[in-house]
Amino acid sequence: xxxxxxxxxxxxxxxxxxGAVFHQFVGMPxxxxxxKMIERTMESCLRLQPYxxxxxxxxxxxxxxxxxxxxxxxxxxxxxxxxxxxxRVGDTEVVGRLKWNExxxxxxxxxxx
Amino acid sequence: xxxxxxxxxxxxxxxxxxGAVFHQFVGMPxxxxxxKMIERTMESCLRLQPYxxxxxxxxxxxxxxxxxxxxxxxxxxxxxxxxxxxxRVGDTEVVGRLKWNExxxxxxxxxxx
Amino acid sequence: xxxxxxxxxxxxxxxxxxGAVFHQFVGMPxxxxxxKMIERTMESCLRLQPYxxxxxxxxxxxxxxxxxxxxxxxxxxxxxxxxxxxxRVGDTEVVGRLKWNExxxxxxxxxxx
Amino acid sequence: xxxxxxxxxxxxxxxxxxGAVFHQFVGMPxxxxxxKMIERTMESCLRLQPYxxxxxxxxxxxxxxxxxxxxxxxxxxxxxxxxxxxxRVGDTEVVGRLKWNExxxxxxxxxxx
Numbered sequence: 500x501x502x503x504x505x506x507x508x509x510x511x512x513x514x515x516x517x518g519a520v521f522h523q524f525v526g527m528p529x530x531x532x533x534x535k536m537i538e539r540t541m542e543s544c545l546r547l548q549p550y551x552x553x554x555x556x557x558x559x560x561x562x563x564x565x566x567x568x569x570x571x572x573x574x575x576x577x578x579x580x581x582x583x584x585x586x587r588v589g590d591t592e593v594v595g596r597l598k599w600n601e602x603x604x605x606x607x608x609x610x611x612x
Numbered sequence: 613x614x615x616x617x618x619x620x621x622x623x624x625x626x627x628x629x630x631g632a633v634f635h636q637f638v639g640m641p642x643x644x645x646x647x648k649m650i651e652r653t654m655e656s657c658l659r660l661q662p663y664x665x666x667x668x669x670x671x672x673x674x675x676x677x678x679x680x681x682x683x684x685x686x687x688x689x690x691x692x693x694x695x696x697x698x699x700r701v702g703d704t705e706v707v708g709r710l711k712w713n714e715x716x717x718x719x720x721x722x723x724x725x
Numbered sequence: 726x727x728x729x730x731x732x733x734x735x736x737x738x739x740x741x742x743x744g745a746v747f748h749q750f751v752g753m754p755x756x757x758x759x760x761k762m763i764e765r766t767m768e769s770c771l772r773l774q775p776y777x778x779x780x781x782x783x784x785x786x787x788x789x790x791x792x793x794x795x796x797x798x799x800x801x802x803x804x805x806x807x808x809x810x811x812x813r814v815g816d817t818e819v820v821g822r823l824k825w826n827e828x829x830x831x832x833x834x835x836x837x838x
Numbered sequence: 839x840x841x842x843x844x845x846x847x848x849x850x851x852x853x854x855x856x857g858a859v860f861h862q863f864v865g866m867p868x869x870x871x872x873x874k875m876i877e878r879t880m881e882s883c884l885r886l887q888p889y890x891x892x893x894x895x896x897x898x899x900x901x902x903x904x905x906x907x908x909x910x911x912x913x914x915x916x917x918x919x920x921x922x923x924x925x926r927v928g929d930t931e932v933v934g935r936l937k938w939n940e941x942x943x944x945x946x947x948x949x950x951x
Contacts, residue, residue, distance in 0.1 A: 507846060507849045518853065533770065536762075543762055604682065606687075608850075623734070627740025627743075631745035632745065634745065636865055640883060643886050646882040652875065660910075747865070752861050802913070830907040
């Protein structure tokens with residue numbers, strides 16, 4: 500695979516991982532008690548997948564606090580999530596990122612430079 | 613099965629259906645364009661399941677409008693959902709309902725009388 | 726709430742939890758590496774929810790081994806899952822169980838006696 | 839955006855859509871009765887998302903028939919799914935495809951030429 504093909508494939512794979520982790524985990528019951536465990540589980544699910552060399556997930560505790568129901572937990576939603584995944588194809592590494600964008604009201608996924 | 617067993621089983625089955633439909637569909641891309649289709653798909657998924665004799669789903673269009681991203685859609689969330697499912701076991705029918713409760717900040721599931 | 730109402734509500738709540746956990750977690754990337762973590766995360770998600778006093782999840786490692794892809798993981802599916810959840814409403818406790826039934830080809834959910 | 843950036847972004851976006859649709863819909867109750875409706879709903883969810891210009895989903899009816907439970911439906915799984923999504927960024931179009939690969943036992947996602 501030549502350079503540009505590798506880059507394209509790496510970008511494609513990074514996209515797959517972000518789309519997957521978002522739609523698999525949104526809706527999950529989350530509280531201050533298990534937020535750390537869910538972060539680690541999300542990271543492990545990312546790392547199982549082909550080409551992934553690193554993953555990081557953070558659930559925003561301020562947003563979590565705001566959204567807690569009277570039962571002291573809520574459903575995981577896009578506005579609490581920060582995800583970064585590093586994908587390597589051949590010699591090419593790309594980093595994909597999911598970050599809530601308040602202006603767009605959207606869990607924006609982007610390639611980092 | 614005697615009366616009380618039937619009631620218990622019907623209540624159990626109604627619970628299964630509401631828990632299932634919520635966690636399967638939350639996160640789904642939804643807009644004014646496909647909200648009706650998603651409602652009908654949710655109803656069809658409910659009706660496939662054992663003991664279900666009726667189902668009704670409504671996505672709150674006012675909430676939907678409020679939550680639309682700049683890309684003109686959003687992720688389906690509990691605060692937009694109203695679901696009613698009727699379950700029959702033997703001669704017993706029970707109706708389960710999912711309705712957002714603003715005070716509890718929670719998608720409350722209850723048995724109707 | 727009198728006795729029968731409690732039983733009915735407990736059965737309903739047990740159903741909700743099993744339907745929820747199944748449809749939230751099915752599809753999750755799972756391998757021998759993170760199966761234990763996913764089990765614990767599923768249990769924590771069950772325990773966050775109202776009325777739950779105990780939860781247990783097991784992912785069948787033999788089924789997991791059979792289903793592993795060439796990439797050494799697979800998607801969590803109903804035929805690997807065993808779940809037990811204990812729900813208490815007032816003085817009433819009920820136990821709900823999800824267990825794959827090979828004859829029915831179905832992740833059967835039932836109330837234990 | 840210059841050519842290569844567009845290609846990379848288009849590949850990334852195609853990946854997002856395939857990862858998303860897979861993990862959102864896997865687990866959904868499906869039968870011969872609602873398979874067509876689910877296909878159309880999946881296509882509509884794909885088309886709502888930024889940069890998507892076309893989408894096609896097919897649920898393999900032979901696999902579906904094999905997997906039907908005694909209750910005449912099953913949970914949607916990766917081995918039944920074929921998805922094609924066309925993404926356009928600027929002047930660049932790429933096509934992403936999800937297709938079950940029996941040898942890998944894996945729902946392989948790839949960029950078409």
